[in-house]
Amino acid sequence: MTNVDKSYITDAFKSLQDSICDSIESMDGGSSFKHDDWDREGGGGGRTRVITGGNVIEKGGVNFSAVYGDTPVKITDALGLNSGQFYATGVSIVLHPSNPHVPIIHMNIRYFEMSDGTWWFGGGIDLTPHYVIPNDAKYFHQQLKAVCDKHYPTYYSEFKPWADEYFFIKHRNESRGIGGIFFDRLTEKDEISKNDRFEFVQDVGRIFSPTYHEIVQRNRDKSYSDAHKKWQLLRRGRYVEFNLVYDKGTKFGLDTGGRVESILMSLPPHTDWDYDYQPPSNSPEEKTLTFLKKPIDWLTHPNGLAD
Amino acid sequence: MTNVDKSYITDAFKSLQDSICDSIESMDGGSSFKHDDWDREGGGGGRTRVITGGNVIEKGGVNFSAVYGDTPVKITDALGLNSGQFYATGVSIVLHPSNPHVPIIHMNIRYFEMSDGTWWFGGGIDLTPHYVIPNDAKYFHQQLKAVCDKHYPTYYSEFKPWADEYFFIKHRNESRGIGGIFFDRLTEKDEISKNDRFEFVQDVGRIFSPTYHEIVQRNRDKSYSDAHKKWQLLRRGRYVEFNLVYDKGTKFGLDTGGRVESILMSLPPHTDWDYDYQPPSNSPEEKTLTFLKKPIDWLTHPNGLAD
Secondary structure (H helix, E strand, O other): OOOOOHHHHHHHHHHHHHHHHHHHHHHHOOOOOEEEEEEOOOOEEEEEEEEEOOOOEEEEEEEEEEEEEEOOHHHHHHHOOOOOEEEEEEEEEEEEEOOOOOOEEEEEEEEEEEOOOOEEEEEEEEEEOOOOOHHHHHHHHHHHHHHHHHHOOOHHHHHHHHHHHHOEEHHHOEEOOOOEEEEEEEOOEOOEOHHHHHHHHHHHHHHHHHHHHHHHHHHOOOOOOHHHHHHHHHHHHHHHHHHHHHOHHHHHHHHOOOOHHHHHHHOOOEEEOOOOOOOOOOOHHHHHHHOOOOOOOOOOOOOOOOO | OOOOOHHHHHHHHHHHHHHHHHHHHHHHOOOOOEEEEEEOOOOEEEEEEEEEOOOOEEEEEEEEEEEEEEOOHHHHHHHOOOOOEEEEEEEEEEEEEOOOOOOEEEEEEEEEEEOOOOEEEEEEEEEEOOOOOHHHHHHHHHHHHHHHHHHOOOHHHHHHHHHHHHOEEHHHOEEOOOOEEEEEEEOOEOOEOHHHHHHHHHHHHHHHHHHHHHHHHHHOOOOOOHHHHHHHHHHHHHHHHHHHHHOHHHHHHHHOOOOHHHHHHHOOOEEEOOOOOOOOOOOHHHHHHHOOOOOOOOOOOOOOOOO
């Protein structure tokens, strides 16, 4: 059996970053990733990959990092850890498409270990459509359920509600999007080995490209108006609010002196905030908001809404 | 001598909101305030005034509120208070001009008291130019120093550094703008009475309009290019980062269930985030960044930069 140690995991995450970047470039067809490699003062570094001005992607990033060193007190306190050396590696993706009919997508997989032997995996995938289309939401959740079911019978039923809870914008009383799966601090448990956890996390990474590409294909050629674009910019405002007010990865990165431009590549290229914007009655925009009020079981949701 | 109680203070803050709105409308000449009055479930409410699409102001708000009721535990914990009833009233202003040569301005004055008799005033004014002009920064700080000096000899030397510290965007290692004055929890002290504090806070409110109008007059007719506008949108991104990541008033409001649209009227109408944007060498944009690296004594700063 493979020794699932940090260098093995790190190499696998790097390969995954490469293959996802290739896949996005090929799907987009109009732009390619700019490469920014960086070193961290306290140890380690990262490979930031940013794509802008594509046929599909207006701005997006596929970031890899592997950082290590003395664990800041802020981290040991926040995570309830003993002091010591940490090692953290992961891949983080946020893609902002130009067409408002194509959803924003986010994926993250990460591995963390301490010098005392503590370790865990975390991550997830979630989708933020500017216009919610139940058929697409169903497809998205079917894909996630399939990858979960392949690894453990209760993964989807645990990780889907976790995403609903995590990606909730409390002050707006509104979900960021249609959720997905979210998990954190997955370690050995009962019959689930470290290798099992790692295989699962890798499969989450592998499902990213085919799943998003299918949703892109369904929507990329739809025409859109200025009103659609305006709505997209307002929804991106909510995305910013979530990331800057609530997102733990963002706060963690900013608090601990991470590379700011890599962390904040998640922010949209253009964003609007209108005072007290209310979508017209019975508009697709208003309909989308009704889908964000509470968690929905998209697998069984009646497909009542034509896009 | 006047009884400076909460209803007296509340009425004065309301009048100030009215006079500032009148003054901004007259200065702008192209738009007027939309009035939104609202009630708070637990007690009190507010008068939100928002202006958009003006000759000068692209989006701005002048908000008054007076709220009271049981003090949420989050507040008593955060402020180190005994449980009981609170009363809080204040005026908050943020103006985002359309011309990048006109600075963003923020002003807030507030009064807080508890049923056990604890009370304080807080507030301040600060300026966020997209392009820093030392002459304007000097004028701005002269105005603030004058109002401080009128009331207490050490006010400016205390409240100016407080603003420098408060309006600092740690993760960017950059000040939000050229600062101003900031103060909090001003209560009776030595020979300074409650009435003295109140007169000072009112004067801060009164200096707002003439000071901002002078700076607007100096810059409103300057022509600007797409590049100037782009820079403005990027600087607004920093404003969003400050308000959502650090600003205590915003966090406090969101945490305690304040009216979200009134709190977030401070967010700019259009905002950009470019990955790792670097201004050209020796450009006015790069020059502006050099002014934001550390606190500057604008009163004595050599006026080396032509605008």
